[in-house]
Amino acid sequence: MSASDERLHPPEALDAWTSAALEGAKAAGARYAEVRLVRREREALDFKDGALERGRVDRDFGLGVRALFENGWGYAATNVLDTTSIARAGAAATTAARATAQTARYGVEVPEASNGVYRTPVRIDPLSVAVDEKAALFAQAHAGMSHLEGVRASRGSCISQLHETWFRATNGSVIDQAVTLCGGGVNVVAEHKGEVQKRSAPKSFEGNVLQAGWEAVVEMDIVGAAKAAADEAIALAHAPATPEGVTTIILGGAQLSLQIHESVGHPTELDRALGEEISLAGASFLLPDQLDSLQFGSSKVNLTADGTTPQGPGTFGFDDEGTPARAVPLVRDGRFVGYLSGRDAAARIGRPSGGALRAETWSRLPIVRMVNINLEPGTGSLDDLIGGVDNGLLLDTNKSWSIDDLRLNFQFSCEIAREIRGGKLTGRVFRNPVYRGVTPTFWGGCSAVAGPEAWKMWGWMFCGKGDPVQVMHVGHGCAPTRFDGVHVGST
């Protein structure tokens, strides 16, 4: 906590509150309980045409209690932070657990205690950087593209966030964590004779948000990237539609990261595979009896759920039920070998927890979430990948995404398609590219993954899951990757 926060909420209150929550749960009959006190400060800046359009700071502070009665979990949360209300929340968690226990079918073990501290390594605290300094960067980015013929508008965004968690449990666990996220991006809209095209950098939507300080934004070269994006938006407004056909594609990281997210991350969530997220998100084509046998992709494909990757938004010391972060192989040499999981789901398939039970904030109960789902690097550069393509497309930057409830049939559209002929980029671009496929067939067509030099972390802030939805920040490290035999077209 910063000095000002310590004045607002002295440590003695933290102990009193967490104790009141655990005592309230135990007094109501819980056989185990854990409490998370969460404080999150988030600054979000939106820029329009180089000027600050909207700035807001959100301070989130509250407490959630998870209680176990027999084999049922219950959860209660409050931000009315006095010991009476907190003790009441503890009791309410146990009451909720009694309701769950009525139909529970699976045994739940009380975990061993965990203790530790985790803090993001940060060079420049993003919440201490003046708004003016941030705004100047985006104003400069806009100035570099606003004069270009055809540019109609530009937007920018910047997020800085500190998320602190104090975790205590009746088994003696004591865990303190502070995770810092920072990042952003720009997009530019260009028009030519009624054709409107948008181009983003370094990634669409929230930009690229990493677990880091303000240095993450400085290192993005947003000014240079914005100018390149504007040139491409103008070119796209003049470009023909992407031709229809089956071809070889290379996906750049700003698109591949979402491909990994939707077709690898979500189907490897064990709660989905067990049918527990069916009410909204759906299930998974990856059933537990296919572990270690199903061929998910080609031998080039190695995917890992890693809660420890540097700069990954899905990195932490402990998940939200106190399990230490770890790396879990999901796909090895193309074979499906593992799931994302928490303790209870993992126990049902006889495996240890994958350390992936996470909650958006204090008001939401933890569920199985992605951490950093990384495609392990192969060899060579992007140019090497392109050199192996006689006739194909380099696609990048997501525009739309959709995938079925088993995570099989997907369709993505991208901002840009670049033509490849004879092992080289021709300089020609196509607008509105769409590609589609079925997950194992698509990954089965993976013919090359670029090497460590091209490997980069991409952050996605707003992964939606749960019902009602809670959002989570996750990471996807990857290098450009080539896929053969993909159906491509245009909207």
Added chain:
Amino acid sequence: MKSTFDRSWVSDRLDTLLAAGAGADALEASFAGQEAGLMRFAESMITQTSQATEGRFYLRAIVGGAIGSATTTDLSQAGLRSCAALAVERARDAPGVDAAFVAPVGGPPRQPDALDRATADVDAETKASWLAPSLRAHESDGLALAGRFHTGTRTSAVRSTAGVDVFHQGSFSDISMSALERPAGHRASSFRARYVDRVGPELITRLADEVRAECALARDPVDVELGAWDVVLAPAAVAELLTWMNHIGFGSRAVEDGLSFMSGRLGEQLTGERIDLADDGAMPLGVGVPRPFDFEGHAKQRVTLFEGGVARGTVFDTRSGQRAGCQSTGHATDQASLFADGSSASHLQLAPGKSSLDDLLGMLDHGLYITRFHYVNGMLEPRRAVMTGLLRDAAFLVKGGRPQRAVNTMRFTDSILEAFARIPEGGLGRDVEPHGGFGSDGDCTVCPPVLIRGLRFTSGR
């Protein structure tokens, strides 16, 4: 049970915020709170039970024509004062010279009778008892029952130095039910949902019985050819399309950036003549969860978006209205949201027709009856409202006006403006349903089933 967030509790803290921000030229303090209980179930057992009391205060301050804002869930006096100081500090550092809070627009908001204490107070034990017979019935049929049962109250209040002073508390119940053959998601399934302001055990039982019966009819689905199909869409499927039309078309950000299908086209025939679409927080079709005012405390005005398929209007908050030379329509969004920006429609109402569901199916010689879409996305080509999505849960081949075999999932990709232009005479249903939005607390879409000729299906599994 007494609400924590009653009028006096909220009022005291709004006063604290306004007093703490006294150095500003103008202030707007607001509150959004939820006291709710959630029960989720899957595999015919209760999987999650939770309760949350969550209140968030907002302060926007204007200094020298520039605006600053801060929000907090730290409800202590120190936390509120710190929030106010931060908002004022941000306003001092912000650019801008013409920001202003305005007096209430459209008169005092209508205050609907939307608080049903019995709905607000349904506790976990009661929910479990209402669900128990349905969980047992599905299990005895070899089916998995899954869904959510979320109830509680939402409280909102706004007070400003420009004279806004409003408070509202309403109950809600957000219910979904799916019946599934096992393994769940891999075989037949059926879905129902409702978003209403009051609930009792009869609605739970009715929805559970409906999905159980429909799931039985959806067994052993078959593949059908891709291509253009005449389809009847159940209200849940229509609501998903309308929600996406709002995301890409009716709010100020998309309109101002020129990315909306409405940008520069008001007065043009953009879709079918049978489409009368409005946004109206008073829920004039008699179902759903009303909302009397927006996040700036301005009364939600009825805004006609399409009249006979002609684009008539979009929605505004104060700032986007100023830029467009008009007043707010009462559609300001959550100031703390990382998603919402500017104005947005929130209570879409598609005017119904006169046909029963059987009438609509009777108009299909060879078509599909679709109960739900999955993962619709409307960002492909927003100027044409090109969307893609998939069939999910029960969908049926219809021949000679009668549903036959269930069909496997496949993906549609089509312009929804163009698809709505292919609704024939008599193609609008009469029976409307209220549905909540994906991840947007309190938004409510009300719509009937519709018949569309030639919806384009582009791929399958």
